[in-house]
Amino acid sequence: MRVLAICGSLQQKSGNLELLRIAAAGAPERVEFLLFDGIRRLPLFNPDLDGEDAPAAVRDWRKVLLACDAILVASPEYGHSLSGALKNAIDWTIPSGELYGKTVAITAAVAAPERGRLGLQALRVTLQAAGSVIVGGEPIVRGPNFKIETHALLRKLVERANATPE
Ligand SMILES: Cc1cc2nc3c(=O)[nH]c(=O)nc-3n(C[C@H](O)[C@H](O)[C@H](O)COP(=O)(O)O)c2cc1C
Structure with a gap:
């Protein structure tokens, strides 16, 4: 099983990136875990740019999505919504459908449970609009249970993806 990890934060020092690295370190042996950093290269979604000669960053993004069996997303909240970079990346999949039927676990690395x-x-x-099957959805507090909860979410994602035909 190939799990693609996507961070909604573009910061170098990111709690969400740290969460994904912790997930990678705890991935079961049969899981190939790939951290994809390419959403920062995507242009702003514009249907005029789409088509056979879509930008290389868009083609790469769609290719890695097609090649994975499940996705783990960790994203910060900005202005009471998802990160703009992540929304933009998801928008690029709406016309082409790579997230349709894909199992996606979502979480946010946070400082306190209400965040x-x-x-x-x-x-x-947004992921429902793209047709994804969603797992999880609770934030994970950066504290003593950070690692345990992160590994538990990855296990749940793998189980669900194994049980869900695409
Ligand atoms: C401009 C800005 C807006 C933010 N808005 C929210 C918000 O609405 N709700 C929230 O819980 N945190 C908010 N935060 C805090 C971020 O979600 C938090 O710093 C997060 O850890 C950043 O993710 P990262 O560590 O992975 O980069 C905001 C931070 C910034 C810089």
Whole structure:
């Protein structure tokens, strides 16, 4: 099983990126875990740019999505919504359908349990529009249970993806 990890934060020092690295370190042996950093290269979604000569960054993004069996997303909340970079990346898949039927686990690395929930709600709505099967949806607090909860979410994603025919 190939799991693609996507971080909604573009910051170098990112709690969400740290979460994905922790997930990678705890991935079961049969899981190939690939951290994809290419959403920062995507142009702003514009149907005029789409088609056979779509930008290389868009073609790469669609290719890695097609090649994976499941996706783990960790994203910050900005302005009570999902990160703009992540929304833009998802928008690029709407005309072409790579997220349709794909199992996607979502979470946010947060400083306190009440943080990040509106961002996750918005992310859920957007992924539902793209046709994804969503797993999880709770923020994970950066504290003593960070690693345990992150590994548990990855396990749940793998189980669900195994049980869900695409
Ligand atoms: C401009 C801006 C807006 C933010 N808006 C929210 C928000 O609406 N709700 C929230 O819980 N956190 C908000 N945050 C906090 C970020 O979600 C938090 O810093 C997060 O850890 C950033 O993710 P990262 O560490 O992966 O880069 C905001 C941060 C910034 C810089």
